[in-house]
Amino acid sequence: MVSLDHLAVYLGLSWLAIGVLYLAVLTGGFRRQPPEMDFQEAT
Structure with missing residues:
Protein backbone atom coordinates (compact mmCIF):
# COMPACT_ATOMS: atom_id res chain seq x y z
CA MET A 1 0.00 0.00 0.00
CA GLY A 12 -9.36 3.82 -3.22
CA LEU A 13 -10.11 5.71 -0.04
CA SER A 14 -12.75 7.77 -1.83
CA TRP A 15 -14.39 4.61 -3.15
CA LEU A 16 -14.39 3.16 0.37
CA ALA A 17 -15.94 6.34 1.80
CA ILE A 18 -18.66 6.32 -0.88
CA GLY A 19 -19.45 2.70 -0.03
CA VAL A 20 -19.72 3.43 3.68
CA LEU A 21 -21.99 6.42 3.02
CA TYR A 22 -24.18 4.31 0.72
CA LEU A 23 -24.46 1.61 3.38
CA ALA A 24 -25.36 4.25 5.96
CA VAL A 25 -28.19 5.48 3.71
CA LEU A 26 -29.46 1.94 3.07
CA THR A 27 -29.52 1.08 6.75
CA GLY A 28 -30.96 4.36 8.01
CA GLY A 29 -27.83 5.48 9.79
CA PHE A 30 -26.84 1.90 10.70
CA ARG A 31 -30.04 1.43 12.75
CA ARG A 32 -31.38 -1.41 10.58
CA GLN A 33 -29.72 -4.58 9.33
CA PRO A 34 -28.19 -4.29 5.86
CA PRO A 35 -30.11 -6.01 3.07
CA GLU A 36 -29.07 -9.59 2.42
CA MET A 37 -28.22 -10.98 -0.98
CA ASP A 38 -30.20 -13.95 -2.29
CA PHE A 39 -27.86 -16.25 -4.18
CA GLN A 40 -30.55 -18.70 -5.32
CA GLU A 41 -30.91 -18.89 -9.04
CA ALA A 42 -34.29 -18.12 -10.55
CA THR A 43 -35.34 -21.18 -12.51
Missing part, protein backbone atom coordinates in the same frame (compact mmCIF):
# COMPACT_ATOMS: atom_id res chain seq x y z
CA VAL A 2 2.84 2.39 0.76
CA SER A 3 4.39 2.04 -2.68
CA LEU A 4 1.16 2.82 -4.55
CA ASP A 5 0.76 6.09 -6.39
CA HIS A 6 -0.91 8.83 -4.34
CA LEU A 7 -3.76 9.08 -6.84
CA ALA A 8 -4.51 5.35 -6.49
CA VAL A 9 -4.60 5.65 -2.71
CA TYR A 10 -6.92 8.68 -2.85
CA LEU A 11 -9.23 6.98 -5.32
